[in-house]
Amino acid sequence: MALAQEDIDQIQWLIKKALSETPETLNANVRYELDLRERTIRVEEELKHQRELMVEGFKQMEKRFEQMEKRFEQIDKRFEQIDKRFEQIDKRFEQIDKHFEQVEKRLDQVDKRFEQQHQEIMGLHHEIKLLMRWSFGTLLAIGGLIVAVLRLAQ
Numbered sequence: 001m002a003l004a005q006e007d008i009d010q011i012q013w014l015i016k017k018a019l020s021e022t023p024e025t026l027n028a029n030v031r032y033e034l035d036l037r038e039r040t041i042r043v044e045e046e047l048k049h050q051r052e053l054m055v056e057g058f059k060q061m062e063k064r065f066e067q068m069e070k071r072f073e074q075i076d077k078r079f080e081q082i083d084k085r086f087e088q089i090d091k092r093f094e095q096i097d098k099h100f101e102q103v104e105k106r107l108d109q110v111d112k113r114f115e116q117q118h119q120e121i122m123g124l125h126h127e128i129k130l131l132m133r134w135s136f137g138t139l140l141a142i143g144g145l146i147v148a149v150l151r152l153a154q
Contacts, residue, residue, distance in 0.1 A: 003041060012038075 003011075015034050 003045075008041070 015030075018030070
């Protein structure tokens with residue numbers, strides 16, 4: 001409870017009036033008590049002022065916490081958006097993986113075709129060698145027969 005300045009002035013006036021009517025020893029004790037009461041009143045008023053400052057500080061801190069909470073909510077929303085983007089990227093990578101698997105299958109098929117063609121060419125190469133040997137052997141035999149016939153005819 002705070003006293004208005006008029007109340008304080010009136011109390012002081014009443015105290016001074018009372019002190020002027022009492023003897024000196026009683027006057028000193030009363031003054032001491034009055035000083036203590038006046039100091040107590042000042043301390044109470046200062047405590048009230050401090051309490052009001054603390055309440056105001058708490059209100060400001062509450063506002064700051066609300067602002068921080070809003071910021072955290074915005075950050076949470078951003079993280080949710082980022083998570084969605086990563087999910088989309090994961091889906092794209094899965095599609096790319098499937099495409100690469102298809103390409104790999106096609107390459108395996110092409111590789112098998114090349115191996116088959118290589119084997120066919122190697123088989124033809126072997127046949128050509130045999131054919132060339134037979135042709136050369138036949139050519140030598142015919143050449144030898146012609147030489148033998150020509151010598152006999154002479």
